Amino acid sequence: MMSRLRNIVQHNLPAKALALVIAVILWGYVMNDQNPSIESTYTVQLDVVNAPDGYKITKDASTVKLRVRGPRSLFVSATDSDFKAYVDLSKVEAGKHAVKVQTVLPQGFELVEAKPDTVTFTLDRIVQKKMKAEFIVTGSTAPGTTVAHIEPSVETVTIEGAESDIKDVTRVIGYVGLAGNGDDFKLKVPLTAINADGREVSGVTVKPDSAEVSVQLARGLMKKIVTVKPVLGDGLPDGYEVGSVKTDPVKIEIAGPEDVLAKLSSISTETISLDGLTKTTDKNVKLAPPDGVTVTNNSVTVHIEVKEKKKTQQPAASSQ
CATH class of the missing domain: 2.170.120.40 (YbbR-like domain)
Known part of the structure; x- marks a missing residue:
């Protein structure tokens, strides 16, 4: 029995092998013709993984376009949700960084191009x-x-x-x-x-x-509009001087007995410390109204211009 089977298999073996090769070639040709490799583009959301805690994270792109290639039959049921794009921030610290986009594709697909392929992240x-x-x-x-x-x-x-x-x-x-x-x-x-x-x-x-x-x-009580008068203290570092000083608001409404208000044309701020000031600064300071006088808003903003003193040139020594 086995001898008979062996004879059947070995009979015209070269012809049978040639027929098998031709069949494989024909199958590949038919499959390639009927199910060719094509390309298509999917737009997917960009996911962020391993984002560090304690940062505000901003990025210059929220979606990625993936151009992929695969047999035409695979595209029949494929949707955007089947493709993934993500960036890994596990090694990213504070500042601005360009991070490579990673992808996950269904079996049978290959990535042709990702746009963008890197995304700029800012961690604040x-x-x-x-x-x-x-x-x-x-x-x-x-x-x-x-x-x-x-x-x-x-x-x-x-x-x-x-x-x-x-x-x-x-x-x-x-x-x-x-x-x-x-x-x-x-x-x-x-x-x-x-x-x-x-x-x-x-x-x-x-x-x-x-x-x-x-x-x-x-x-x-009577009401009256008066000027706000900033009172500057000491402490300005050597080599600096105060330029213009402005208040916001410039005038303010006060209230009090008529005889008291009649004597007032301005209301002073509390003493403003200049200790350590080396640049123009805005300070929020309280007002210091006299006894019996009230103010609707008890604080104002004072804009203090601080600048370096101009250096005076020493006269050249005259020759004898």
Whole structure:
């Protein structure tokens, strides 16, 4: 039996081998003709893995276009979600970095091109800073009344955000609306971090984000608009001098007995320390009203120009 099978297999063996080779070639030709290799592009979301904690992370691209190649039959059921693009930030520290895009493709596909193939990431450290909260009174009270005193529930707050954003914050303010009130009242005041232009700094949180403010009103007082007079102290380093000094606001409304207000044309700030100042600076300072005088807003911003003294040239020694 085995001998008979062996004879069948070995009979015309070269012809059979040739037929097998031809069959394989024909199969490959048919498959290549019917299921050729083609290319297509998929747009996928860029994932971030191993992102370090404690940083604000920004990137210059959020999607990646993947051009891939594979047998046409594989593209019939393929969708964008089958392809992955990601970057690994495990070895990235603070600053700006160009990071290589990695890909994961379904079996049978090969990557032709990824656009972009690198993505720029910026890692900005999250920091905290304590600041004094300022409360600005807006609007007017009922006729015959004025603000005698405001008492916020917090004086100091903590701001948190990316280090570059925190550097832009110059003040934390809350607006106390009087809204025509004629009696003492309390209200909840939101607190906002703003920059030197008076605009809110996005991405920075204030903790707590609001304060309860008690407003005490007084009756029978006269009102008057006077100039704010900044009072500068000592401590400016050697080699520097003060240039212009401006207040914001320049004038402010005060209230008090008529005989007291009649003698006032300005109201002074508390003494402003110049200790260690070597550059132009904005300082938030409290006002120092006389006894019996109240102010709606008890603090102002003082812009102090600080510059280096010009060096005087020594006269040349005359020759004898």
